[in-house]
Amino acid sequence: xxxxxxxxxxxxxxxxxxxxxxxxxxxxxxxxxxxxxxxxxxxxxxxxxxxxxxxxxxxxxxxxxxxxxxxxxxxxxxxxxxxxxxxxxxxxxxxxxxxxxxxxxxxxxxxxxxxxxxxxxxxxxxxxxxxxxxxxxxxxxxxxxxxxxxxxxxxxxxxxxxxxxxxxxxxxxxxxxxx
Ligand code: 5GP
Ligand code: MG
Ligand code: MG
Numbered sequence: 694x695x696x697x698x699x700x701x702x703x704x705x706x707x708x709x710x711x712x713x714x715x716x717x718x719x720x721x722x723x724x725x726x727x728x729x730x731x732x733x734x735x736x737x738x739x740x741x742x743x744x745x746x747x748x749x750x751x752x753x754x755x756x757x758x759x760x761x762x763x764x765x766x767x768x769x770x771x772x773x774x775x776x777x778x779x780x781x782x783x784x785x786x787x788x789x790x791x792x793x794x795x796x797x798x799x800x801x802x803x804x805x806x807x808x809x810x811x812x813x814x815x816x817x818x819x820x821x822x823x824x825x826x827x828x829x830x831x832x833x834x835x836x837x838x839x840x841x842x843x844x845x846x847x848x849x850x851x852x853x854x855x856x857x858x859x860x861x862x863x864x865x866x867x868x869x870x871x872x
Pocket of ligand 2 (some may be wrong): 729730731732733786
């Protein structure tokens, strides 16, 4: 039985502020944010607005697995970055679990000769191999974010997700249209 943790938007904002506060204390100001698709996109946007910068790039990487089922390695599907040479890069994702995703992403970014790379995730699992430079809290459960709750219920229909009936009804309609 998987244990779930469902942070509210308010919890998420608190983690964002906590991380940004730490960056401020360390006088760390990145030149560019690299968001890990897709879970890192909304946190990256929230950080960018606090930092008053607009420079967000993206890496499309996927660890094909369901809750608590791990493949060997994440697969990099596309790299939407440019102009990282000599830049301070902040990599942002929603959570680090095994740490494989952050490791693969930092390896790819290294090839663009940045000045330095730091990583930030809202949450980190206690067993993660790679502890992000910045994180909000450690959580040893499967996290259901407001931005991926439908993704979670699709593979775990029993997951405690509000309004899932509406999701399933519409998902079925569109699945038929998609064929
Ligand atoms: P890792 O490569 O560190 O094992 O996993 C990182 C990626 O897996 C994240 O980008 C995220 O998409 C997904 N992931 C890992 N743990 C969780 C979790 O508890 N909840 C959700 N929603 N996604 C997770
Ligand atoms: Mg992800
Ligand atoms: Mg995801």
